[in-house]
Amino acid sequence: MIARYAVLAMLPVVAFVALTQRRRLAAIIGMGLFSFLLAVAYLQLHAPDVALTEAIIGAALTTAIYVLAIRRTGRLAVVADEAPGLLAREGDRVVGLEHEILERFAKHLGLDLSVELVPYQEVAEQVRRGEADIGAGGLVLPPDVPDLFTRPYLETALFTIGGAETGEGAAPPMVRYDGYFAELEIERLDGAGRPITLDLARFLSVRVPDEAVVRHPERRGYSFVVGQRRSELHTELEAYLDHLRETGELDRLIRRYVV
Amino acid sequence: MRFRVRPLSVLTVVAACAVVAIVLLGYHANRPDEAPYSTYVVRPVEETGAVNRVASIYLNYRLFDSVLEVLVFFVAVLGVRHYLGTRERTAVPSLAESEVVRTSSALLFPLAVLLGVYLAALGHLSPGGGFGAGVIVASGALLVSISLGMDAIERRFSLGTIEWVEQGALFLLLAATLLPLAFGRAALTDVLPKGRTGQVVSGGMIPVYNALVGVKVLAGSWLILRSFVRHRGEI
Amino acid sequence: MAFSVGIVLLGIGLVAIAIRRDLVIKLLALGLTNAGSILCLVAIGDRPDAHVPICAVCHDVLYADPLPQALVLSAIVINFAILALALVFVMRLVEQYHTTDSRHVEDLVQRDLDEGGQQ
Numbered sequence: 001m002i003a004r005y006a007v008l009a010m011l012p013v014v015a016f017v018a019l020t021q022r023r024r025l026a027a028i029i030g031m032g033l034f035s036f037l038l039a040v041a042y043l044q045l046h047a048p049d050v051a052l053t054e055a056i057i058g059a060a061l062t063t064a065i066y067v068l069a070i071r072r073t074g075r076l077a078v079v080a081d082e083a084p085g086l087l088a089r090e091g092d093r094v095v096g097l098e099h100e101i102l103e104r105f106a107k108h109l110g111l112d113l114s115v116e117l118v119p120y121q122e123v124a125e126q127v128r129r130g131e132a133d134i135g136a137g138g139l140v141l142p143p144d145v146p147d148l149f150t151r152p153y154l155e156t157a158l159f160t161i162g163g164a165e166t167g168e169g170a171a172p173p174m175v176r177y178d179g180y181f182a183e184l185e186i187e188r189l190d191g192a193g194r195p196i197t198l199d200l201a202r203f204l205s206v207r208v209p210d211e212a213v214v215r216h217p218e219r220r221g222y223s224f225v226v227g228q229r230r231s232e233l234h235t236e237l238e239a240y241l242d243h244l245r246e247t248g249e250l251d252r253l254i255r256r257y258v259v
Numbered sequence: 260m261r262f263r264v265r266p267l268s269v270l271t272v273v274a275a276c277a278v279v280a281i282v283l284l285g286y287h288a289n290r291p292d293e294a295p296y297s298t299y300v301v302r303p304v305e306e307t308g309a310v311n312r313v314a315s316i317y318l319n320y321r322l323f324d325s326v327l328e329v330l331v332f333f334v335a336v337l338g339v340r341h342y343l344g345t346r347e348r349t350a351v352p353s354l355a356e357s358e359v360v361r362t363s364s365a366l367l368f369p370l371a372v373l374l375g376v377y378l379a380a381l382g383h384l385s386p387g388g389g390f391g392a393g394v395i396v397a398s399g400a401l402l403v404s405i406s407l408g409m410d411a412i413e414r415r416f417s418l419g420t421i422e423w424v425e426q427g428a429l430f431l432l433l434a435a436t437l438l439p440l441a442f443g444r445a446a447l448t449d450v451l452p453k454g455r456t457g458q459v460v461s462g463g464m465i466p467v468y469n470a471l472v473g474v475k476v477l478a479g480s481w482l483i484l485r486s487f488v489r490h491r492g493e494i
Numbered sequence: 495m496a497f498s499v500g501i502v503l504l505g506i507g508l509v510a511i512a513i514r515r516d517l518v519i520k521l522l523a524l525g526l527t528n529a530g531s532i533l534c535l536v537a538i539g540d541r542p543d544a545h546v547p548i549c550a551v552c553h554d555v556l557y558a559d560p561l562p563q564a565l566v567l568s569a570i571v572i573n574f575a576i577l578a579l580a581l582v583f584v585m586r587l588v589e590q591y592h593t594t595d596s597r598h599v600e601d602l603v604q605r606d607l608d609e610g611g612q613q
Contacts (some may be wrong), residue, residue, distance in 0.1 A: 006585055008495055009499075011499055011503060012499060012502050012506060013505055015506055018522070019507075019510040019519060021520060024516065024518050024519065027518075031525065034526070035529070038533065041496065041533070045496055046540055046546045047536050047539075047558055048548075049313050049386045049545075049563060050532075050566055051388065052387060053391040053394070053571065054570055056398060057394055057571060057574045058525075060394075060398045061397070062525065062574060064401060065483070065484065068484075069487060069490075070518065083495075089591075089602065092590045106327050116594065117562055117591055117595075121541055177572065183601060238564070271509060271513060273512070278504065278505065278514065279502060279504075284564075286498075296541070299560055299561055300557045301552060304549075304550050304551065312557075313547060313548075313560040313564045315560075315563040315568060316564035325568050326527075328572050329568075331575070332571065332572050335572070335575035335576050339579050341576050342586055343582050343585070386546075388567065388570045390567060390568055394571060394574075479575065480574075485577045486582075490585070
């Protein structure tokens with residue numbers, strides 16, 4: 001008797017928890033569990049045909065096709081925010097210096113490259129959580145390095161536009177904006193005015209003439225980031241970047257895309 | 260959980276709660292004391308020959324509903340194959356990395372087939388039916404593809420064969436619904452003798468429909484799964 | 495009570511479709527909406543102390559109503575196929591725009607349309 005109400009009462013709880021997950025895989029598995037509980041509920045409602053069908057479809061097949069859809073086997077999953085010249089959308093393709101490097105790297109590893117655009121702040125987060133293999137998109141090496149950032153492959157500088165960033169004090173300037181760069185572009189070119197610190201590639205794209213610009217003197221660089229548990233991938237990537245540097249290919253690519 | 264509280268989101272949640280509350284209150288306030296239950300249960304079993312009353316409904320009294328649902332399923336499978344067909348991997352080795360998973364997955368397939376045949380054949384006597392049967396065998400086949408690799412399977416059962424099976428089952432299903440016309444009866448009626456209640460061979464056309472629907476759903480689900488396994492794309 | 499739970503699930507599913515930005519989670523919520531409606535339908539046919547509607551000779555004992563169960567049985571399988579098709583569309587969308595964030599996809603579509611108009 002209690003069991004009947006317990007199962008029914010658990011259903012909204014499990015569904016709510018499953019749908020409020022941040023990771024897609026967790027949500028999918030949660031919904032698989034929900035389907036299983038639902039099948040038990042159907043049994044309690046004296047509907048055995050429905051219970052059987054729901055169990056096999058919800059718990060097995062639906063979960064299977066979702067997992068197949070988001071699986072990353074055979075792929076090099078890159079998360080990045082757009083950065084003009086480095087990694088940007090053009091039509092339905094992605095082009096840029098970093099994209100070319102990563103594409104060649106993926107081919108070198110025998111994998112397909114897949115790029116997912118996420119907000120700048122989320123790149124390191126997602127790589128840390130293991131949801132992607134490599135983070136890219138004009139990432140500027142922060143002073144503290146908890147994750148495995150590669151050595152910078154290209155020098156850059158930081159610019160603050162629109163006046164001094166408030167509340168900075170002695171903290172080193174960092175690229176930090178909310179949301180996607182595409183939104184920022186539109187917002188800036190419409191004339192919105194919060195002071196913001198950007199790297200060179202992005203700065204060139206959103207700069208508006210006659211605006212106060214402060215160039216920070218420290219030398220910074222663009223890097224890729226790899227998760228802490230993927231040290232072999234990190235080693236491979238560093239080795240590949242070194243290889244590009246030595247053969248002069250990196251310079252050729254830089255000249256083609258950036259200069 | 261970290262949410263950025265946006266006014267529109269809050270409004271959505273509040274509105275949804277209000278609608279849910281209103282529906283629930285309305286239902287409980289106006290629910291009749293004696294709900295209008297259907298009378299399918301009290302009909303004599305000799306009308307259909309099916310002890311499972313649910314099967315008697317969707318494979319006899321309301322057969323047209325099931326046939327059209329199968330048609331919708333067919334169209335959905337067509338859609339999946341069309342849109343996923345353009346980017347397929349040429350070679351799909353086994354998806355599982357561990358030996359244990361590979362071995363044990365293949366062992367479950369015969370069980371799945373047995374279960375599917377049982378459900379389809381005895382769908383008129385106990386819970387089951389063609390829909391569940393087809394899906395169970397298809398997921399068993401997915402296990403085999405995890406274990407042996409899609410290429411090994413498709414060497415044995417090529418894509419063309421599966422397509423023929425699917426379309427053949429659909430054609431036979433539609434033909435079976437029109438069969439009574441040859442006997443001077445209306446379409447969709449059950450023309451086979453009902454037999455003795457409780458036997459496996461009884462229930463008129465119901466086991467036939469169960470089998471045909473089972474095969475159709477099996478082939479269609481397998482085609483969907485196969486397209487997903489072979490797809491090389493990005494999410 | 496099962497009917498109420500079904501309505502609540504329907505509500506949760508609809509809210510999740512509206513609020514969550516990830517396209518895959520939206521699809522999962524759509525599946526939840528399906529499950530909620532189906533639960534409502536099956537619950538309507540249930541009676542307290544009912545028997546499973548499988549009987550050769552159905553006596554005066556109360557049986558659960560088999561009609562909603564029959565209607566819903568094929569619907570579950572078809573929902574799976576339709577959900578697979580929806581997932582395929584989402585995958586194509588992600589291939590085109592390289593993101594699963596629905597709001598960003600809207601922005602990108604708008605940007606493409608604007609650029610297309612200016613050409």
